[in-house]
Amino acid sequence: MTDAADRTGIDEDASSFRYYRNAVERHWDPAEIDLSADVERVADLDADAFDSLRRTLALFGAGEEAVTEDLSPLAVVLDDVDDQLFVTTQLYEEAKHAEFFHRYWTRVIHAAEDRRGEARSDPRDASWFNDAYDELFERNEAAMERLLTEDTPENRARAYCHYHLTVEGILAQTGYYGVQSSFDGSTPGLPELPGLVEGFSRIRSDEGRHVGFGMRKLKALVAADAVDPSLLHDLTGELAMLVQDAVSAAGREEDEGVTPADLAAYAAEKHAERMNQIVDATADVPDVEALTRLDE
Template sequence: MTHELFLTTTRGLQRESPAMRLYEKAKRLGIWNPSDIDLRRDREDWQGLAADEQDILLRLTAMFQAGEEAVTLDLLPLIMAIAEEGRVEEEMFLTTFLFEEAKHTDFFNRFLTEVAGATGDLSRYHSENYREVFYRALPEALGALRHDRSAAAQVRASVTYNVIVEGMLAETGYHAYFTVLERQDLMPGTRRGIALLKQDESRHIAYGIYLLSRLVAAEPALWDVLEAQMNALLPAALGVIGDVFAQYDPIPFGLVEADFIDYGLAQFQKRVARLERARGMSPEEIVQTTNRVIDRDDG
């Protein structure tokens, strides 16, 4: 494919667009180095934990690690689909996605090797529900964009990645992890990394909701595609959360399964409500609404 023009030398960059606002945030907040985080006390704290406490944290980390690697591996087709449409502002922001997902993969690997001293195959911690989402649904939905870059394919990809994987599972998992460490005043380096990581993910989710909003507003029939994908993935996503707690009796750290199921569903329903409101909006209203969310979000 050849170029007929370049947007930056014709109309210029639309700096008030949601993607450019997110890009500005990514440049300001997303430049952190996992290698700079001090994990020395984290190693000491880890060694003082009971076996079941170590096991649940290792289980969660093994899920985070594979999940971050999965999105790093699977993300490129979405970037290519947006680039092919000539949406340069969105593509500029999406370049930060890949950098940040790779950085998260780096961070959790440091935890596994330097804090937990984990060796061997940790995929034993990946339940069938987890495999349904991360081993199959995520690469299938994003990989489909290699040969089908239609709006419907973009909807399926973004629902899978931004709404289910990031907006529900990652947020719930990080909430559980951070809650444990904060309550017990454990592993300050890991807590710092997760706080930074959550800021990155909040920008990714904000873009995903914007992408889905503009797609369903432009083609109302895509709502059926969006709803079908959410309904197809929700049981497995809830199963991922339940599978973690099902392995322990009693559950370490006094965690309560219902708290995290409720949290995950609340995050999911919040995003669905925003998407439902977007169905009747004009492009200008979607931009304004998204920018208000971006401006008040600390990520």
């Protein structure tokens, strides 16, 4: 499959190049985020809240490591230089996200466990994840790897649906919304965690670009009649059910802050919104500034 057989060189007006430039201009370093306040405040969480926070962070950390590993096949098959420029920034950013969650666990979570006299936990322990979460990422990996042997429009659509639209556009964005809403200082009974909120804000901004890239690729495939919209509806509907089950592992209804029911409703809203922007010829994919704005 060829994206740009009739054009060579950088196109500064291409959406992929503009996403690339946005990534360059918004560079950040996970090692520069101050976690000192979080170390003190996480230590004061009660046992249930601390366990919920650990579970949520484990889900995010494992997810970021998985998508860092899974993106490589797309980088191999893309042959448009602007797409390649963008995907190099995405690979770099996914690696930074994985580092942030590793750093938060080893600096903040381990410090809290030490104070509590608990054994240091492992964020990769299988007990943090439910079956739906595991299946979602296994299917994402398979969809991306299929591009290396069968690079067809339908398989590209499946890859974008799994990776950019579902894992990043619905699952991750839903989780970021939940954590930022819970620990921004506005929820009674929960502390403000400025390091965590800053990290999530930075990551969420990065992933706005990632989601926009995938949505534009899907919209172009639909507009060119290269894939039937029913493929996208059927696949994302199926994946949305896994998302609903996966987010149920992030907390309990009785916990302070955003509940699993709130997250499920947010995920459903994001799914409907993204699909309409992709398959409706009169709807636009939000521009890069709207996708990276954090005012939801």
